[in-house]
Amino acid sequence: MHIEFDSLRVVLRATGKRVLAGVTGQLRPAKLTAIMGPSGAGKTTLLNTLAGKMGNGKVTGRVRINGRPDRLERYRNISGFVPQACHLHNAACYNADDIVHASLTVEENLLFSARYRLPATTSHAEHLLSVLLLSGVRHELVGDTEVRGISGGQRKGVNIGIELVTDPALLFLDEPTSGLDSTSSKLVVATLQQVSRMGVTVAAVVHQPSYEIFAMFDDLLLLCEGGRTAFYGGVTSVQGYFEGLGYSVPVHANPADIFMDIVAGLAARSKQPSMGSAHVQGTMSPSRAIFAQHAAEVWSTFSALLA
Numbered sequence: 001m002h003i004e005f006d007s008l009r010v011v012l013r014a015t016g017k018r019v020l021a022g023v024t025g026q027l028r029p030a031k032l033t034a035i036m037g038p039s040g041a042g043k044t045t046l047l048n049t050l051a052g053k054m055g056n057g058k059v060t061g062r063v064r065i066n067g068r069p070d071r072l073e074r075y076r077n078i079s080g081f082v083p084q085a086c087h088l089h090n091a092a093c094y095n096a097d098d099i100v101h102a103s104l105t106v107e108e109n110l111l112f113s114a115r116y117r118l119p120a121t122t123s124h125a126e127h128l129l130s131v132l133l134l135s136g137v138r139h140e141l142v143g144d145t146e147v148r149g150i151s152g153g154q155r156k157g158v159n160i161g162i163e164l165v166t167d168p169a170l171l172f173l174d175e176p177t178s179g180l181d182s183t184s185s186k187l188v189v190a191t192l193q194q195v196s197r198m199g200v201t202v203a204a205v206v207h208q209p210s211y212e213i214f215a216m217f218d219d220l221l222l223l224c225e226g227g228r229t230a231f232y233g234g235v236t237s238v239q240g241y242f243e244g245l246g247y248s249v250p251v252h253a254n255p256a257d258i259f260m261d262i263v264a265g266l267a268a269r270s271k272q273p274s275m276g277s278a279h280v281q282g283t284m285s286p287s288r289a290i291f292a293q294h295a296a297e298v299w300s301t302f303s304a305l306l307a
């Protein structure tokens with residue numbers, strides 16, 4: 001499924017607080033999109049909005065699904081959503097958000113989800129166990145703080161599998177690597193890449209990815225403070241984009257960290273922008289300048305698509 005969105009805005013119904021102020025981008029079919037941005041920029045809100053789950057907010061903006069104007073809520077039932085789990089081995093929030101059953105085995109969790117959600121169909125749990133690298137622990141209890149079970153990364157895999165048994169067209173994940181070590185994080189993101197290649201449109205909020213993990217994503221939607229798009233495009237084009245605005249990525253730095261510093265206004269330009277207009281420089285914060293520059297580009301692409 002291909003979702004294009006332009007100027008998405010969200011205002012909370014209860015308080016009138018505006019949490020997204022103009023987010024433009026796409027989720028491309030069979031691609032893995034990273035959603036990044038500073039804390040409070042609206043990443044989780046955007047994920048919920050794209051998943052059609054923003055019932056507590058008024059959502060406005062243009063949305064096209066598979067090329068036609070549409071509403072995101074209509075696709076809620078064919079979306080999988082893996083919520084952010086608190087630190088997986090932190091007793092205080094064990095099971096707070098994740099959706100696994102501690103007293104079932106890995107395989108039983110997938111079969112239970114399949115039977116519960118797809119009573120009349122046969123599941124492809126066997127295939128999923130293999131995609132999720134869980135075949136070796138299929139008969140192990142998932143466990144909890146009382147009963148030691150599988151690892152945090154494997155537990156995240158079970159959470160993902162529980163959503164995948166219904167064959168969703170879209171899969172949304174909120175910080176799937178949080179609380180995991182770097183090897184487990186890599187395995188989780190590699191799994192998501194494989195899931196996307198099976199034809200699923202996958203979007204995940206990611207926090208401080210290593211460059212290796214960042215490079216596993218196809219596209220990046222970078223938000224800046226205030227809930228606006230700072231950059232949307234392929235992960236291979238983001239460095240060139242910021243270099244064109246006069247920023248450089250030091251040789252030994254993690255580019256993903258530098259992009260975050262830029263949108264947070266913490267990075268200084270090392271040279272004059274070659275693609276920005278002169279009036280932008282010095283009159284706006286870096287994040288505003290980037291937004292202004294990029295919004296114009298995204299909008300012209302979007303207008304061309306709509307024409």
Ligand SMILES: Nc1ncnc2c1ncn2[C@@H]1O[C@H](COP(=O)(O)OP(=O)(O)OP(=O)(O)O)[C@@H](O)[C@H]1O
Pocket residue numbers: 012017019037038039040041042043044045046056
């Ligand atoms: N239901 C809600 N009620 C009140 N405020 C909310 C609600 N949902 C979101 N917000 C506010 O909207 C802003 C964006 O929140 P959101 O959780 O989407 O940001 P985020 O980028 O995911 O943050 P983090 O990286 O810290 O998780 C924050 O200021 C948050 O307090």
